[in-house]
Structures are given as C-alpha cells and as structure tokens.
Amino acid sequence: MYPEYIKRSLLLFVVITCFQQFVNAQANYKKITNYRVYYGWAKHYPQDWMITRQFVNDGKSYFLLVNPQTLETKIDEPDFYQVKPMTIEEARTFFKATPYVKALQKAESQSVSTQDAGIESGMPKQTGITLTADLCPSHKPLDKIIFTDIIAEFKKVEHPVPVALSITGIWMRQHPQDLDWLKKMQDEHEIYITWINHSFNHRVSATLPLKENFLLEAGTNINFEVLETEMAMLKNGLLPSVFFRFPGLVSDKKLVYEITDFGLIPVGTDAWLAKGQQPQAGSIVLIHGNGNEPLGVKDFIKLLKSKTKSIAKKQWLLYDLRESVDEEFQGE
Template structure:
C-alpha cells in the first residue's frame, strides 16, 4: 500500500467519523428541542378521582418519557391539568361489594363543563361565529381573546408588552390566546416570550386551540374554506367524516405541540375564520372542547358589553383592532376575566 493510498483511507475515515459526530449532534439537538417528546397522543373520556378524591375527566392520554400521562379537566372549574396516569383513582372507594365504586352519569352531566358542551352542541348551526359568544350568566367584566393565525408579520409587540405590564405588583393579566401550530413554529422567539410572561406571572394565558395548520385559501368561499375545506368532491356523509377526521388531527397536533413546550392546553377552541358546520361542532364536543365565538370583534366596530368575548388579532394582521384595544386597556376599573367564568350561570355555578 503506498503512502497516497494510506492518506486517502485516513481521510475517508476522518470524514466518516466527522459525519457521525455531526449527525449524532443534530439528533441530540433535535431531542433537546423537545426534551419530553410525546407519542400516542389520543382522545378519551374517563371519569377519575385525584389524590384528594376530587372528580376529574381524562380527555387525553399520551406517553412521555416512557410513562402514561393524562390531560384532565376539572368539570366544576373548567381548569385543565396533567398527571401521571398511575396517580389517578379509577374507581370510588367501594362502599360494599355490590357497589364497586362506579361513577354515575348524573354526577357528570350536571357539571358546568358538561352543561357548557351541551349548550354549544345544541344551538342551531351557523356558518360563522357558532359556539359561545357571551358569558352564560351576568358577569361584571370582559373576556379578551387574541388570535394568532399563521402570519409572516411580527407579533404586536407593543400591545403584548402593554398587557404584560398592566398589572404591576398584582394578579397577572387574564388573556385567552388562540394559538395556531404554524404561528408557534414560525415565531419561536415570540412564542417563548409569551410563555415566559405566563411563567413569570405577568400574563395568565388560557391557550385556546386554533388548529395546527389554520388552512385558508383566499379564493374559496367560506362554505368551502378553513376547516370545511375538502380537496375532493364527496357526498354529504363522506364529506362530514373527512372534515371530522381533519379536525381531530388538527386539534390534537396543536395540543401536543403546546404540551411539548411545557404549556397546558385548555378546553377552549376557536375555529379558524370562525367557520364551522354541524359535523365540526359535533366532533368538537366529542373531543371535549368548547367552541368560542365572538360578540365584540373590535376591528369590525363591535362594541363590548359586560360578559362579551372580545376578539383582536395579535399576529400583526389587523392593526385597527389592536389600536382600539390599546385605548380600552387605558380605561380604569375594567375587569378582565378568565374564560372559565363563561360557565357562570344564573344558578351561581361554578
């Protein structure tokens, strides 16, 4: 073997080792981006008790770090939480051999959470702005929701900074943010900043699911656009099944992304473009989610009343709404409420 040949072999070996090192570093970086990658994320419906014997409903199951986890809803407060499945009690303490700790449907269906889902699935279906638009009962305050549809614009920095600094030395500012997966992935630093404001107690963000893709075509009518989009002509039943399957995919991927970034999805959902239909509303109810409509879209000149769900866009796509909202934020004695208060009704629940 001559010296040239040896040098060439050594060079190839070095290149190969280099390739392996670079490749393994890329894999490590990918793993570090999502330190607790989630697998098998799936919907379910299961009443359980927590360690304090309080009723919760498991609405998702998933695997993370080789353990089974649950996403839970407190059906009285509408708050979500997550827990290792092994910590949950699956039956009540058995009073006798004849009563092996089963839950009754009655105790679940009378909760504010189930009543709100029934309310949203039983109303006449609208092409646009279906779902809850206003608090069910009389409340003294407003609900601010900020949509983050995919956008190539930077987010509304001045607006978000104002929100985060509005309540110095007191409770965090209550805001619902409708997050689309594509905005999250396209604006990682701005998303990280929002999460930081939440963890540092300046904002209390309720993450509203706004789907993963938020698919939209500028040349299609509303009836065939957003979540009603189907690339193939189908009969009514097949079309309903197709868009229901799409919705489930979209919704679960967006939730999974939030969890992988250490955030907690809520039970609230906003349809892209506020466009839905009967099949989509029914599917959403089966996923345990509550569709949020709007009764004060500021950019359209709608005036908020107490109990109103206000909509602005924080993705840089709708400046007039943000300008109006900035003026509203300067008003004194305005109460901003968490979305869970939407379930307050005249009977005083929750």
C-alpha cells in the same frame, strides 16, 4: 368544624396538587407517542376529574384531565387516581350536572350558524370583558404592545392579568422567540394565559365560499388539526385548555359536534373589534395578536385607555375565560 388531623390532610392535599399542577404545566413533553382521545373518570379525594386524553412520553403514561367544576386542566400520571374508563356518552352522563358539560351542550345548541358558533359571551353582570387574541399563521411578529399595555394598566388591580390566546401549530413553529416571550411573561406572573386550540394549519382560501372554507375545506383532517396542535402545545411547555376557536369563526353543525366529541368547547365572540363590534359587559372580545390586524389592536388599546379610571377602581376588569364560562353555568 373538622378535626385538626383532617385539616392538615386537606392542606397537604392542596399543596401537593398545586405543586403537581405547576410542575406538569411547565413540563415539555418532547417524546410523545400514542396521543389519543380517551374518556374516563379519575378520582383522588376530594376531587373528581374527567379524563379527555391519554398519551405516553418517554415511556411514561399520562392523562390530560379537566376539573368539570372549574374547567381547569392538568397533566398527571394515572397511578395517582382511581380510574374508570368510559365512552364519551357515559362520561357526559356521569358529569352532566357540571359547568363543563353544560358548556359543551350550549355550544352544540348554538351550532347552526356558519360563523361564530359556540360560546360568545360570559355573564353579562361582569363589569369588564374576557380578552381573546388569535395567533393565526403570520410572517409578522407578535403584537407585544397588547400585553405590555394590559400589564401596565392592570398591575395595581389584577396580577397576573388573564388573557386567552388561540394558538395554531404553524404559529408555534414560525415564532419560537415570540412564544418564549409569552411564556416568560407567564413565568414572571405578569399574565396568566389560557391556551385555546385554533387548529394546526388554519387553512384558508381567498376564493372559496365560507361553507367550503377554513376547516370546512375538502380534505381537512380534523383529527390532525386538533390533536397535532395539542401535542405541539405540550412539546412547547403549554397546557391545553378545554376550548377551541374555529379559524375564521367558520363551522357547520357537523364540525361543531366533531369538536365537542374531542371534549372541546367552541368559543366565538360577540365583539370582534376590527369589525366594529362594540364590547358589552361580559363580552368575549376578539383581536388578532399576530401582526395582521393593526386596526383591532389599535381599537383595543383605545378601549383600554378609555377605561383607566374604571380599572383603577376595579369597576372594569379582565376575566379568565374559564371562570367567565364556568360562572355562567354554576347553579343551573
């Protein structure tokens, strides 16, 4: 057993850390400059964090950090930590035994496919799914029924309900009211959102073959597509996660490694509902919440209604994407 003074110190640390994460996650960083990839080790007892970004906002320096054990991210000021700058190779070696780095390595090992490279599912022992909804550029409004229905179905067994949203910079710009509604649902603890980087422009051509389409289109600036989206998230009060979803699920090996060099884990799917793919235990399900895929939304609502009794008995749940991926690599 720990002495009482150590218990009190640990409790105070937890309270302070939770408060800082809450404040930082809700902050809107409106005056960002020098936003860049920056790797390093940041320690504040008892937790080691991996630094992935550095930026300045209104004259103050900040880090974007990831907990390599849980895949949680946060924004914090450097002065709170013991800091050691590293190259990407040094950082990945230092944290090589963690679920975060193992997930990056798995995504790289699955980089050959033109479509759906990256992490496609969580642990098959899970009695439920991880829901991901993509918010690609669209002139149509947000499909709010997705969120109101999962809140209604899960209110007695999961609260808030976890959902991962793949968001583009263009969608944020086009739909400020819908974005505010999502933030309000999160602020009211109805849903818990993991924000996935889905590129800024989500370029797509109706005529180009897949190997030359989406982010593989000639002239694509991958630094802009990734970092500008993260800055837009921060300016809108969203906390970037460690995940990335390729537009159209299209990539090649070179692009996958470019994304993992940003410290981002590509997330695919093994159940794109609008394409008739049926979810299994532990599936990462894909639907579009941007109004452009009514069939996928309809199929998801149908799936949800079919699981009403199982949900009530906690035999079919929605999983946090971070926990789902983290669990797969714990103990390896």
